[in-house]
Amino acid sequence: MPVEVGVGYVSVVPEARGFGRLLNQQIRGDSVSVGTTAGQDAGRGFLGGIGGVVKAGVVGVAAAGGALFAAGFSKAVEQDKSRAKLGAQLGLTEKESARAGKIAGGVYAKGYGESVDQVNDALKGLAQNGVASINAPRKELEGLSRSALNLAETFDxxxxxxxxxxxxxxxxxxxxxxxxxxxxxxxxxxxxxxxxxxxxxxxxxxxxxxxxxxxxxxxxxxxxxxxxxxxxxxxxxxxxxxxxxxxxxxxxxxxxxxxxxxxxxxxxxxxxxxxxxxxxxxxxxxxxxxxxxxxxxxxxxxxxxxxxxxxxxxxxxxxxxxxxxxxxxxxSGRSAGPPTAWARRCTTRRRSRSKCSSGRRCKGSRTSQRSTRCPPSSGSATGSTGTCCPRRRQSAARCSTCSCPPRRALVKRSRAACSG
Structure with a gap:
């Protein structure tokens, strides 16, 4: 079964994020190395020395790019095999299998599940056990898949x-x-x-x-x-x-x-x-x-x-x-539903220690939860104790009459600047 371009793109591109930066660093690094080596080795021909080292640098860049692409392509192939397996298990048509694959990929990309295979297992379980049809609305399938994965993540x-x-x-x-x-x-x-x-x-x-x-x-x-x-x-x-x-x-x-x-x-x-x-x-x-x-x-x-x-x-x-x-x-207790935020954070933190799959800092991590205090107002001996919201747009408790400035500006500003 041929690998669909769309699936390959979604899988490979995330793996290749930052490739341009890595390429630039590799070229710059190799250029500096070329200059240093040429200056130290007077016995080596200028063109020959430069050419040989640049050639080695290009080979290194190509190897790095090839490794990144190979990793992404390998993941794309694995996802395609997983999708094909799900289609065979549920007897899906090619169109239904492609739709299920997109749903699984979307759920996984949002930080749910240890792998696409686990997300597919959730979809299979929902369909085979009569919880939801595989042709149910996408929103319903995504929501139920997340619920199943959160239950697995939170309570093993x-x-x-x-x-x-x-x-x-x-x-x-x-x-x-x-x-x-x-x-x-x-x-x-x-x-x-x-x-x-x-x-x-x-x-x-x-x-x-x-x-x-x-x-x-x-x-x-x-x-x-x-x-x-x-x-x-x-x-x-x-x-x-x-x-x-x-x-x-x-x-x-x-x-x-x-x-x-x-x-x-x-x-x-x-x-x-x-x-x-x-x-x-x-x-x-x-x-x-x-x-x-x-x-x-x-x-x-x-x-x-x-x-x-x-x-x-x-x-x-x-x-x-x-x-x-x-x-x-x-x-029996009342529940607001599966603890989605906590479970998703645990999953995404295992995938990459500090970043979510979207490239943003995970919700609930220390960095995103840090808040800053407004400086004391000029007319107050004790100052305000209002705490800024995590996004630092405004004070959660209103710092007297002011709003907290961004943290960097907060360091530079005088206390009188926030007095209102």
């Missing part, structure tokens, strides 16, 4: 597994769309629901059981967090307890009937309501846990718990009674 989550989890949340109706899914996972990580490192796996395995119990995504993740905070071993055992209850609530067994009876509930009535799903099923789970918490005799409480939640209640112990569907959604 696997891109493929996280997109699979979001797809499962969507299919089971626990979230409405991909954005809500990534936001929910982010909130779960932030609230401690991944304390045992199994949040993503737990979501993938138990989402359909949470749907059966009438839970939404926030409530399900909140229940996991509540159990972990109360001492549960991991999220899996908490989710498995909900699964076991969803089975026993409707199995019509004597064991389940006895368990409900110990709580003062009618097994047939509970089974009928739970079978309806949705809020009715959620209400049965909530009521059951409330009644369990109300039993003061620990022996009777444990017997009722085992009858309705199986041996998982023994594994959870007191953590089972900390699970409360009526407050779980709030316990």
């Amino acid at each position: 989550a696997d891109v493929g597994e996280s997109t699979k989890a979001v797809g499962q949340l969507i299919r089971t109706g626990l979230v409405k769309n991909g954005k809500e899914g990534f936001d929910l996972l982010t909130a779960g990580f932030q609230s401690g629901a991944d304390k045992a490192g199994d949040l993503i796996d737990t979501v993938n395995e138990y989402s359909t059981q949470w749907r059966k119990a009438g839970l939404d995504g926030a409530t399900a993740i909140g229940l996991i967090g509540q159990a972990l905070q109360a001492g549960a071993r991991d999220g899996d055992v908490a989710a498995d307890a909900i699964k076991e209850f969803s089975i026993r609530a409707v199995d019509g067994s004597k064991t389940s009937a006895d368990g409900f009876k110990m709580l003062g509930l009618n097994a047939d009535d509970m089974a009928s309501k739970f079978a309806k799903g949705g809020s009715a099923a959620n209400g049965v789970l909530d009521l059951t846990l409330d009644r369990l918490r109300g039993i003061k005799d620990p022996v009777k409480q444990s017997a009722a718990a085992v009858a309705l939640f199986g041996t998982q209640s023994e594994d959870l112990g007191a953590a089972l009674y900390a699970m409360d569907p009526s407050t779980a959604a709030a316990a």
Whole structure:
């Protein structure tokens, strides 16, 4: 497959930035070397000496330029292969593959992902797991790709597994769309629901059981967090307890009937309501846990718990009674979305220590965050304490009546110059 000119240009040009400057430095350096050598070596012919050294300088310049171009061209070829691989994995047409490649390149150029391959993995995960069609609007694909990559960057989550989890949340109706899914996972990580490192796996395995119990995504993740905070071993055992209850609530067994009876509930009535799903099923789970918490005799409480939640209640112990569907959604935490700025800074700093892919200083770096103080006004003994904004256009707190001048001018100006 031929390498497209557009793709090659985007890849090679960034690698060749500063080539003109390097070329100028190389020529100037070699010229100085030529003069010095010619003056010191009187036995060497003037033209021959100059010609030989200049020739060596030209060879050095050519080698440097060739190395830069080779690096850029190699990257272009790698990106083209990565795009072709994505097209083959998703069965895309040439046109669709080219569009996906441009989207991946754009996301990567903005500082997301460790490589174009990782960005393509995010696009593949979104498409294969039903989070978003590969032909969805570009803005939607870029946003969801960034969310997946930020989750991976910030919480060390696997891109493929996280997109699979979001797809499962969507299919089971626990979230409405991909954005809500990534936001929910982010909130779960932030609230401690991944304390045992199994949040993503737990979501993938138990989402359909949470749907059966009438839970939404926030409530399900909140229940996991509540159990972990109360001492549960991991999220899996908490989710498995909900699964076991969803089975026993409707199995019509004597064991389940006895368990409900110990709580003062009618097994047939509970089974009928739970079978309806949705809020009715959620209400049965909530009521059951409330009644369990109300039993003061620990022996009777444990017997009722085992009858309705199986041996998982023994594994959870007191953590089972900390699970409360009526407050779980709030316990799951609220998130403004994936921490894009922080994750992008981490990625771009690894790519190049101090510069973003756009050539500008990364947001959040020490240089961009430094601020300067306005000098004391001439009529004040203590001076103003207003702090300039990072761009130094105006004072964030207004330095008396003045605006902070640029830092260089600030050094030169007298204190009276900023008195207003």
